[in-house]
Amino acid sequence: MSRTHVTCEVNGDAVDFLTEDGESLLNALRDELGLIGAKEGCGTGDCGACSIIMNGRLQCSCLIFAPEADGAAITTCEGLASADELHPLQQCFLEGAALQCGICTPGFLVAAKALLDENPDPTETEVRYALAGNLCRCTGYDKIVRSVLEAAVQIRTPA
Amino acid sequence: MKYAAPTTIDEARALLAADGDAIVFAGATDVVPQMRGGRPEPSMVIDLKKIDRLMSVSLDGDTWSVGAAVPTSVLTADAAFTADFPGLSEAAGLIGSDQIQNRCSLGGNLCNASPAADSVPALVVNDAIAVIAGGGGERRVPVAEVVTGPGQTSLAHGEIVVCFELARPAARTSDAYLRLIPRTEMDIAVVGAGVRLTLDGDGTVSAATVALGAVAPTVVRVPAAEAALAGSSLDDAALAAAAAAASDACNPIDDKRGTINYRRQVAGVLTRRAAGIAADRIRTRNGQQGDS
Numbered sequence: 001m002s003r004t005h006v007t008c009e010v011n012g013d014a015v016d017f018l019t020e021d022g023e024s025l026l027n028a029l030r031d032e033l034g035l036i037g038a039k040e041g042c043g044t045g046d047c048g049a050c051s052i053i054m055n056g057r058l059q060c061s062c063l064i065f066a067p068e069a070d071g072a073a074i075t076t077c078e079g080l081a082s083a084d085e086l087h088p089l090q091q092c093f094l095e096g097a098a099l100q101c102g103i104c105t106p107g108f109l110v111a112a113k114a115l116l117d118e119n120p121d122p123t124e125t126e127v128r129y130a131l132a133g134n135l136c137r138c139t140g141y142d143k144i145v146r147s148v149l150e151a152a153v154q155i156r157t158p159a
Numbered sequence: 160m161k162y163a164a165p166t167t168i169d170e171a172r173a174l175l176a177a178d179g180d181a182i183v184f185a186g187a188t189d190v191v192p193q194m195r196g197g198r199p200e201p202s203m204v205i206d207l208k209k210i211d212r213l214m215s216v217s218l219d220g221d222t223w224s225v226g227a228a229v230p231t232s233v234l235t236a237d238a239a240f241t242a243d244f245p246g247l248s249e250a251a252g253l254i255g256s257d258q259i260q261n262r263c264s265l266g267g268n269l270c271n272a273s274p275a276a277d278s279v280p281a282l283v284v285n286d287a288i289a290v291i292a293g294g295g296g297e298r299r300v301p302v303a304e305v306v307t308g309p310g311q312t313s314l315a316h317g318e319i320v321v322c323f324e325l326a327r328p329a330a331r332t333s334d335a336y337l338r339l340i341p342r343t344e345m346d347i348a349v350v351g352a353g354v355r356l357t358l359d360g361d362g363t364v365s366a367a368t369v370a371l372g373a374v375a376p377t378v379v380r381v382p383a384a385e386a387a388l389a390g391s392s393l394d395d396a397a398l399a400a401a402a403a404a405a406s407d408a409c410n411p412i413d414d415k416r417g418t419i420n421y422r423r424q425v426a427g428v429l430t431r432r433a434a435g436i437a438a439d440r441i442r443t444r445n446g447q448q449g450d451s
Contacts, residue, residue: 002161022160022200024191044192045259046345055232057261063191064262067162068206111257132344133256 010035011079025064027048029076029100033112041135048134051107052076058114077094077106080113088151089113096147100138108134112148120156124149164206168292168321174205183207183319185228186262188255189271212321213266214301216240221327225354227320228267231278232257243327245440246334246353250281253338256345266320272306279306280353281336283370283378287325293318306377331445332357335436336370337429341416350374352405352429356388356437360403364388369401369430374409374422381408384430393438401434402427
């Protein structure tokens with residue numbers, strides 16, 4: 001089994017790890033770096049629970065071979081909050097009860113962040129399309145969509 | 160399984176030549192699910208995304224060159240490309256989610272050789288050429304000749320699709336692509352229909368190209384539908400004839416996404432609607448330019 005040394009930046013920190021070549025970036029994040037926010041739902045790019053932002057692009061980390069991350073800049077859901085404050089998306093998800101079991105939540109948060117980074121004032125329709133790659137099986141999408149829209153307002157007009 | 164990320168086409172070809180079991184990939188949005196579904200792991204996966212030419216989009220004179228590994232989200236965000244090929248851009252924007260479109264590519268969509276690949280009918284109606292690097296240098300092949308059956312291509316081991324060449328559309332020419340899925344996002348085409356039209360100054364169709372996806376083992380051109388549209392003013396009789404020809408050209412399967420009869424009927428409906436959208440685009444653009 002071939003192993004590769006990968007150096008990259010995760011949530012602003014320089015990190016490096018050894019990985020088997022065929023391993024997914026998702027497993028490397030979870031098992032080598034201890035970042036267990038991203039989850040494996042389907043393992044085939046359909047559910048979005050493993051969503052991360054790599055080099056500015058929202059992607060499913062289950063579809064990325066870990067060696068592809070060499071030299072990349074990665075944001076996971078662990079990178080959203082600052083030291084003492086939740087990200088507005090996280091706060092709005094809490095206040096809007098946009099989660100029940102929570103398995104899908106890290107993926108939704110990262111996908112929503114990718115959307116708001118590009119489009120700070122999305123319509124509800126744009127939010128729904130942008131989150132189409134993330135599946136939730138218990139909360140339902142309505143509270144999630146409303147929480148994203150509320151977070152967008154808060155980010156645009158800080159208190 | 161080994162991972163390699165060559166930075167040149169020659170290097171990638173050497174890796175392939177040295178290992179008959181190696182495969183190339185761009186987004187791996189089909190390769191990984193196939194392996195998860197039981198496809199044997201290859202000995203090596205060769206990442207094409209570090210090769211500049213496969214990752215660039217350029218307009219040289221009247222020819223667009225689209226790297227085979229470019230994520231489709233780059234194409235849908237490219238205003239100039241989308242203005243020239245709105246149908247191809249919308250087809251590229253229908254493949255999976257944002258997460259998928261940030262990885263998946265036209266080269267992968269073609270070489271995965273799914274009958275339902277959304278971008279392929281749109282490439283075919285635009286007479287796209289696949290530039291293929293192989294042992295004897297590069298060869299240029301119409302996209303319609305690359306896929307030979309479900310999961311099968313005419314590429315030899317060691318050959319790599321480098322880019323697609325697309326001539327800028329002639330005056331008063333535009334395209335459209337429609338697909339039917341049971342929901343609004345994240346599904347595989349039941350039927351896909353691509354149409355490209357050229358209109359005369361008086362609105363008569365001077366050229367038409369029609370291609371269907373998901374209704375046969377490969378994407379099919381529909382010369383009878385093209386003939387029905389050509390020379391017409393897109394009147395009801397011509398559109399009905401084109402729709403009937405599209406339905407007749409189908410050789411679909413029954414599966415959970417749709418029955419044979421349903422697919423046949425939908426192929427006609429989508430062909431007719433896509434022709435209408437392509438014509439509207441031409442009229443709108445020429446109206447805006449004031450040179451009707």
